[in-house]
Amino acid sequence: MKFLNFAENQTDPFLHLSLSDLAETLSNSEIEVQFAFHSYYRPEESLVTVSHYWNDIFDGSQFDGMKSDVYLRSLGNVHHTNYDEVDRYLSKLKDTTNSLFRKQLFSLLEDIRLESICIQKRPGTVYAFETRKRLFQKRFRARMEVHVRQHQDLDALFCAIYLQAIGKPVALNERLSPYKPNIRHMISEVKKANSTDDVAKLATLFSNELDENLNDMTTEYVTMYGTSSKAQLVTEDEEVPELKSEDTLETSDNEDKETYDEEMNTWHEEQEQEGSNFLQFELEEGAKSDLIGEGERKEESGDQAFVSVQGASKQSEGSQFDEEEILKNKDTASSSSKDAPLGEANRFVKEVQKSAEKPTEAQKSDYRTAKGEIQYAEKSLRSAIQKTIEQKQIAPRSDLHFGRLNRKLLRLLTDENPRLFYKKNAPSTKLDVTFSLLVDCSASMYDKMEETRLGITLFHETLKGLDIKHSITGFYEDAFEADSDEQPNTLFNVIDYNRSTLPHEGPAIMQLEPEEDNRDGYAIRKVAQELQSRNEKHKILIVFTDGEPSAYDYSENGIIDTHEAVNNTRKHGIEVIGVFLSNGEPQDKEISTMKNIYGTQSLVIPSAQEIPAYLTPLLKRLLIRFA
Template structure:
């Protein structure tokens, strides 16, 4: 789970999860698409199949305000601009028209550049508040194209240089003097480009591109070398039309209408993904239609035919005894595994998980270790428990005075002085239990191996304190089986060391039997424990995460930080306090502290050394129990 220090800082960059979530919510509001998700890639783009949009990394490594404005301009342009005002059908016709042209990439990206120009102007008129972000965008991109113009021209990348020239023409000045000596009728090209200022649709911009291509196709032989726009790459005939099963007849398919806008494309894919995510559609069917079989593939029955193969079902009533022990074990495992689906977030759609009780290894070494650690903890736990009980007693003795009914107060002067006297009081109902519940998640990844004993020691103290105070709690490790994780299936395991149902049962040996495994999927684990805590009746709910770094699992590297932050925010909204303890053998760096703050907010603590794990655990418990006592 600990992230490696890579050889160059650029490769070790992390994203600001809070900011990215802010952009995502803004994009959802502007597009009126609550399912929309946002990531960061090389160029800003759309992914209809995934239901996502991407910001460009172009805005990184700049002053904070510039980065923010640039990213906002990406969000505005995609969701308020391209989302509802870019014609998908015209785009598909255009791509087909230039499919075999030697300047195909130039034609496609020129159209997207002209549409960017049109849509920026359109969004600014509709939403004047976006003008500041677009002003920053124009300024930075103009500087970029001015810098690239001469360089591309000198290298002989004439298509790229013309892209730079046309961007400058559109956004700076139609009459600006060119800084390079073109062998093209550049004034006429500028004049054609000027028609973009009056264009009101994608089809009109296509006409502008056609005229420019006609002027240059015999002079410029080489297509674009660099890519400037990726927004159209994912919009193909496949994404813009319904999918019908290959076995269906043409008459059964109906009319496969092409979507007109990106909004329609996204919504269609979203509906299809939603409808095809259930267990009832785990077949090779995509779009079925009611109809009767034509009988062409029927085979005549033969009652004298020999039985060549027998099969048995998986029902509990089947006692044929034809299964081997290995087959029984595999079937039991399938039944024990649960599918996460979309309930736990899009990042975990292919996760299957099982909840396994950690078997207590009752050997001599564990028994000696358990006795030794408890003997070391005894004075700290005794004083801590006594302190908490005194706080509870003080809370119980407190009176509520000034009540209209109850016990009569010995001070009766209020009857004479007050206009509406309230001379009664009540004692708080005594209770020896705290109205609180705790869930503890322990990182079970391989990087915890070098600090495993110290972690067990801290978890044991956590368990013993809450057990003596009769506070319900659950302790579980979490890990992903990296050896069997694939794109279609990511198996995860929760190792239960103590459950809510076991109440005050001593599970010290189970805690000492916990072992490390492979990867960790923090956002998923937090959502899992959140659901278990929400089922509890207690008023104060706390979720602690003991980990030693950032999330790391199959396809979860960069997105894991954002997903973990989102899971924490979801839990907090539902009244669960999430607290993180960073377990490390040395003091965390500033970068690490910033990362934990990004994922867990201001509820992240760190130990300076492995010996301090138990001390930090006790400090955290003291603060949280004080909150529960009130």
């Protein structure tokens, strides 16, 4: 079990799921959505990425900004970008000056063209694009001022081009002002462009007019990928810049040398201006070293440049900092559900069935104590249910065409088709309903399990007194045995349906103990299968949990998988209710997450001591509804 700690910098899985559904709908194909440093579309992998830039927007516009990325990629790039032309343009950049500026200008102009197409074909996208323009206007204005101060002319020129494109032009300094007419002409022409080829010609024409003495851009705002990944990577036959000095430093592995911890910033005299790149630099001067690296550096949580949310795929192993490697090793989230009937995230789960043992004397004693604590609540609850059942059964059904004649005969004259008869219901004292209680037995339940057993005792005794069949199942995953090939998950059958109403079954509840991890989506699907086979008319599944699902390779997928399990179970006519056990006053995010998973059918209990008090009205409401 992982506690609901929302102080972590993480992407909302339901937000990721919404963006994925949107991308698949617009592209009319199975397409994967991830988060990356830039937004782009990679045709070979059917991958759309959403920029991490939007994660830092906190004014309520975050989702609209993310949607604008999805619109441009899954509706624009997928259907309206000619990637043969993209490949042709990118392949020529190696032999040109200012290649980074040329690439970004091409990508920006193509986005401007695609934005017009998206709004034309889907007018509902206009609000997201207006939000995008508003936020980018502030961003590029601020960045342009920085670039001007640092004499980064092409960076400042790129920002000015975007501001001109959205109708918010800015004054240019004397070094850039000669290009103002060219910018106006290019923006007016790109709005008339009908193809990617037209955009490539405009980008080439403008770039060729630039002074060759201008230094290339230092900041990358947008990017573009072709159909060949090699165009974006350094190839083996590509020329590597050589150091101007041929000096060699000799190193030794003398372990007796004194060491000092000191922070050393990466700097070189050639970097006179502070750049805006994120860990992007090249050194062409210095001395060679005979040090041989021992492999790639392990990824750390703060490595923002390599963050990749993989909500419906595999969790990062911590060493995948190469984007190509991430794509190569990702799970195929689009696999058919027939191959994984219990959920794609549970493909490698090994089921372990466990039955309750014969209760010990200590367990029987503990159960008698628990039973005594809830005895008053159980009796009053059972009495209220029975009275409700009796009232419904003796209440007459009126306005019938046959039966006993009632005394309201005036309707013979006033009604065209009078219903003058009534009947009494046949007596029946048994509710046509069954319950299944699913209990999270993860390690984080260690401080709540005693009170949880008390609440479950209340359920069991009440249902047994009303002769309602039910089951109680604990679930947990063996964290020490779980690996990428197999994840053992135990379903601990504490109370069985067929024996649930027998007099001496209750003490087995005391065998519920906190264990290790929890895979909620899998457990819900398994218990739902058993519920479906029951003959009762009304079926209710109640899940007791104290936080997010957490198991092997399940941290990102867990919430979404549990959400899907709940929805699929409800489609089969089974009511699912989530009961969240909090450590003190629940946070807004905890309440929001429970509602995201279980919808309105969720109950948040502030503390373990209040479990019986909260469960009593819940059980009463459920039973009276089906009485």
